[in-house]
Amino acid sequence: MNEQGTEPIIAVRNLSCHFGKKVALDGVSFEVRPGRVFGLVGENGAGKTTLMKHLLGALTPQQGSVHVLGIEPTRNPATLLSKIGYVSEDRDMPRWMRIKELLRYTQAFYPDWDQAYAERMLGQLRLDPNAKIRALSRGELAKAGLLVALSHKPPVLLLDEPSSGLDAVARREILAVVIRSVAEEGRTVVFSSHLLDEVERVADDVAMIHAGKLALLMSMDEIRATHHRRIVEFGKDLDAFPEAFGVIHVEGEGREWAVVSHGDAAATRQALEAIGGKIIEESTPSLDAVFVARVTGARSGEAVA
Amino acid sequence: MLHLSINPGDGVPLYLQLVQQLKHLIATGRVRPDSELPPVRVLAQQLVINPNTVVRAYRELEVAGLVYKRRGAGTYVSAKGTPYTDEECRRILGQRIEALLVEGRHLGFDADKIVKLVMECDRDLRRETARENANEEGAQV
Numbered sequence: 001m002n003e004q005g006t007e008p009i010i011a012v013r014n015l016s017c018h019f020g021k022k023v024a025l026d027g028v029s030f031e032v033r034p035g036r037v038f039g040l041v042g043e044n045g046a047g048k049t050t051l052m053k054h055l056l057g058a059l060t061p062q063q064g065s066v067h068v069l070g071i072e073p074t075r076n077p078a079t080l081l082s083k084i085g086y087v088s089e090d091r092d093m094p095r096w097m098r099i100k101e102l103l104r105y106t107q108a109f110y111p112d113w114d115q116a117y118a119e120r121m122l123g124q125l126r127l128d129p130n131a132k133i134r135a136l137s138r139g140e141l142a143k144a145g146l147l148v149a150l151s152h153k154p155p156v157l158l159l160d161e162p163s164s165g166l167d168a169v170a171r172r173e174i175l176a177v178v179i180r181s182v183a184e185e186g187r188t189v190v191f192s193s194h195l196l197d198e199v200e201r202v203a204d205d206v207a208m209i210h211a212g213k214l215a216l217l218m219s220m221d222e223i224r225a226t227h228h229r230r231i232v233e234f235g236k237d238l239d240a241f242p243e244a245f246g247v248i249h250v251e252g253e254g255r256e257w258a259v260v261s262h263g264d265a266a267a268t269r270q271a272l273e274a275i276g277g278k279i280i281e282e283s284t285p286s287l288d289a290v291f292v293a294r295v296t297g298a299r300s301g302e303a304v305a
Numbered sequence: 306m307l308h309l310s311i312n313p314g315d316g317v318p319l320y321l322q323l324v325q326q327l328k329h330l331i332a333t334g335r336v337r338p339d340s341e342l343p344p345v346r347v348l349a350q351q352l353v354i355n356p357n358t359v360v361r362a363y364r365e366l367e368v369a370g371l372v373y374k375r376r377g378a379g380t381y382v383s384a385k386g387t388p389y390t391d392e393e394c395r396r397i398l399g400q401r402i403e404a405l406l407v408e409g410r411h412l413g414f415d416a417d418k419i420v421k422l423v424m425e426c427d428r429d430l431r432r433e434t435a436r437e438n439a440n441e442e443g444a445q446v
Contacts, residue, residue: 037355175353183346183356197313201354220355224318283316 009034009188014064017050024050026212039203040192047212048192052160085149089161093133100129110152118151139170159191200287210295229285230259232277245271249293260285260293311352323362331371331382334437338384
């Protein structure tokens with residue numbers, strides 16, 4: 001195990017994956033350091049779940065490599081799965097079991113299972129041990145899934161769209177449990193989500209994935225420090241926004257434009273003024289705005305070469 | 306429990322939102338000198354934010370002299386004052402005042418009007434603080 005804090009918990013290098021002609025992942029590389037919360041964001045079909053499946057060892061790399069806790073997931077699945085907690089988007093669980101039976105059943109697979117912890121969590125998550133899985137609400141299902149994933153005290157937690165289809169209250173409860181497990185037990189978490197404000201709240205590092213490629217890989221701090229959003233006004237109507245240093249996305253028409261830039265703020269400010277723009281407002285963009293700038297529309301929305 | 310709220314979408318970094326709200330609570334006396342702020346993991350869980358965000362906010366407040374740490378025992382509100390020199394305080398406030406004046410000019414408020422508004426806000430803040438103090442004493446009886 002990596003107690004030192006220097007070795008990455010997860011290392012993905014140049015990972016590519018094709019399903020027939022469809023490119024699911026294309027040269028993806030990143031590392032997740034110990035104790036970090038790593039948020040994976042992208043549109044549906046961008047490659048998030050495919051990537052998760054590689055981390056779990058459910059898919060073998062066609063090209064490139066994947067290491068989790070220094071292990072190649074497909075080489076040694078038994079060892080690895082005992083050290084990973086996983087919650088899938090579809091929360092596939094035996095529907096006929098009661099929650100307490102599910103716990104007993106799951107416990108059998110894990111030597112490190114902590115029953116006291118599981119029971120404490122049952123109470124905190126307000127789950128009835130006698131309830132049948134098939135009778136659970138979506139929120140309760142998600143909580144039961146998380147409970148099962150955490151009770152063998154895995155050093156790594158993988159969550160594939162943990163909030164998908166949940167109401168705000170259940171979402172908050174789930175995230176609070178994840179946060180506690182990070183703060184109190186130093187767990188490393190990778191979670192995918194399409195809810196950008198959720199990622200902005202809890203992630204240390206963010207990877208934006210688009211059409212199988214990483215569109216952005218940065219710490220949340222760095223994203224905030226290096227991206228700027230400005231409202232710029234021009235003396236006359238513009239048909240198209242001219243080139244300007246650092247600008248990665250513009251939105252607007254006529255005289256007033258919202259401009260997202262990356263990098264040296266002073267240089268972009270000068271560049272905007274040089275093309276006749278007057279900066280009316282300057283702020284830090286939300287992660288959502290950065291995502292739009294980086295993924296939904298690369299500069300001016302036209303085809304990216 | 307401290308009543309704080311974090312809003313990811315609004316363009317202010319989360320740790321700064323936390324810093325600003327805690328500063329306000331301290332300035333109005335809603336958290337008293339030498340009282341303990343919630344442990345990082347507790348506040349992180351309550352607000353559903355990354356623990357490092359709370360760590361960063363506390364560090365910021367510590368640098369500003371508003372809180373202090375006891376070794377191995379959490380974060381406490383400072384009795385009063387700041388470690389900044391008068392000159393540094395003037396520089397920090399000067400930046401804020403400049404931004405305020407610029408904003409005022411755009412909205413058609415001259416300096417006199419802004420000063421009047423500042424006095425009004427100060428009166429409200431004092432009233433709020435007095436009320437908090439009264440509540441506090443009432444609670445102790």
